[in-house]
Amino acid sequence: MKRCWNEQELIEHWTLFKAEESLLANRTERGRMGVAVLLKFFQINARFPRHHRDVPGPVLAFVGEQLSSPPAAWFDYDLKGRSSKRDRELVRAFLGFRPIEVSDEDQLRDWLASEVVPTDLDSRHLRAAVADWCRDHRLEPPADDRADRLIAAAVHAFEEGFFAEILQRLPEETRRRLDTLVDPSPEGTEDAAENTRSVFSVLKSDPGRIGLASVEGEVTKLGVIRELDLPEKLWADASPKLLARYRARA
Numbered sequence: 001m002k003r004c005w006n007e008q009e010l011i012e013h014w015t016l017f018k019a020e021e022s023l024l025a026n027r028t029e030r031g032r033m034g035v036a037v038l039l040k041f042f043q044i045n046a047r048f049p050r051h052h053r054d055v056p057g058p059v060l061a062f063v064g065e066q067l068s069s070p071p072a073a074w075f076d077y078d079l080k081g082r083s084s085k086r087d088r089e090l091v092r093a094f095l096g097f098r099p100i101e102v103s104d105e106d107q108l109r110d111w112l113a114s115e116v117v118p119t120d121l122d123s124r125h126l127r128a129a130v131a132d133w134c135r136d137h138r139l140e141p142p143a144d145d146r147a148d149r150l151i152a153a154a155v156h157a158f159e160e161g162f163f164a165e166i167l168q169r170l171p172e173e174t175r176r177r178l179d180t181l182v183d184p185s186p187e188g189t190e191d192a193a194e195n196t197r198s199v200f201s202v203l204k205s206d207p208g209r210i211g212l213a214s215v216e217g218e219v220t221k222l223g224v225i226r227e228l229d230l231p232e233k234l235w236a237d238a239s240p241k242l243l244a245r246y247r248a249r250a
Contacts, residue, residue, distance in 0.1 A: 001041075001044070001045060001049075001054055001055070001056070002056075003056045004056070004058075005056065005058050005059060005062075010058065010059065010062045013040065013043075013044055014040050014059055014062050014063055015066070016036055016039075016040070016063070016066050016067075020036075020039060020094075023035055023039065023090060023091070023094060024036060024067070029067075029069045029070075029073050030069075030073040030074075030076040030077045031077070031083070031087075032067050032069060032073075033060075033063065033064065033067060033069050033071075033073040033074050033077060034073075034074065034077030034079075034084065034087060035087050035090070035091070036063050036066075036067060037049070037055055037059075037060070037063055037074055037077075038084075038087055038088060038091050039091050039094070039095075040063065041054075041055060042091055042092075042095060042097075043095065045131075046097075046131060046134060046135040046140070046141065047131070047140060047141050048088055048091075048140070049079070050079070050143075051079070052074060052075050052077075052079065055074065057071065060074050092140060096138055097138050097139060097140055098138065098139060098140065099139070099140050100134060100139045100140055100141060100142050104137070104139055105142065105146075105150055108130065108133055108134070108150060109150050109153050109154045109157070110154075110157075111133060112126065112129065112130070112133075112150070112151065112154035113154040113155075113157040113158040113161075114158075116129045116154075117154055117155055117158040118158060118162075118238075118239060118242065119239045119241060119242070120239075120241060121155065121241070121242065121245055123151065126151045126154075126155075127147060127148075127151065130142075130147050130150065130151065162238075166234065169231055169234055170230075170231070170234075171229070171231075173229065174228055174229050174230060174231075177227065177228050177229070178228060180199065181198060181199045181200040181203070181224075181228075182198050182199075182200045183198060183199075184198045199224065202221070203221050203224065203225070204250070
């Protein structure tokens with residue numbers, strides 16, 4: 001959550017409306033402060049704060065002024081107690097949200113794998129996609145560690161399918177030649193030192209200083225790659241971002 005809020009932003013996002021004030025009736029000072037912060041924080045982030053420090057000081061001062069309560073009352077509110085659990089349920093019901101369930105997580109994982117991961121593997125963007133999906137479905141998103149596991153599962157599911165599809169597009173002879181590239185013990189090689197380095201390692205090696213020998217070496221590498229006889233449209237359905245990521249990994 002952003003740490004700096006100007007006056008206009010505070011008024012726009014953290015003002016308590018009359019309908020919302022009904023949630024604060026018959027509560028202690030810290031209870032009013034706690035529920036008010038939970039409510040407005042959820043409206044902005046579609047999740048509840050997990051630590052007191054998640055809420056910036058200027059926000060606490062602005063909310064406290066509306067309630068005639070000191071900002072310190074927020075730190076007296078137990079975020080892990082039974083009262084706060086009931087308050088979260090109250091806020092969810094008021095806003096029309098519910099906790100995410102296993103069936104929702106399965107649907108979310110499948111959506112990520114089919115709609116988001118194929119075009120963007122950036123972890124920050126995937127976390128944002130999780131938050132947006134949950135907001136659209138009126139669900140409280142999973143905790144950060146659970147969300148990361150869901151994202152990892154979605155990436156794994158996509159890659160398994162993507163790699164299998166690529167493999168099916170490769171002719172049998174091309175597969176054999178690719179296996180030869182990564183074999184550290186090519187047939188006919190007797191030198192033990194050479195046996196420890198695959199042709200693929202040589203392909204990845206830096207060309208070194210510019211000169212006739214380095215140019216000839218790079219031409220030889222290009223010839224090896226062309227001899228693989230890869231299908232022309234092997235990557236036609238893959239996004240440029242995805243290919244760039246795998247290129248860097250290779």
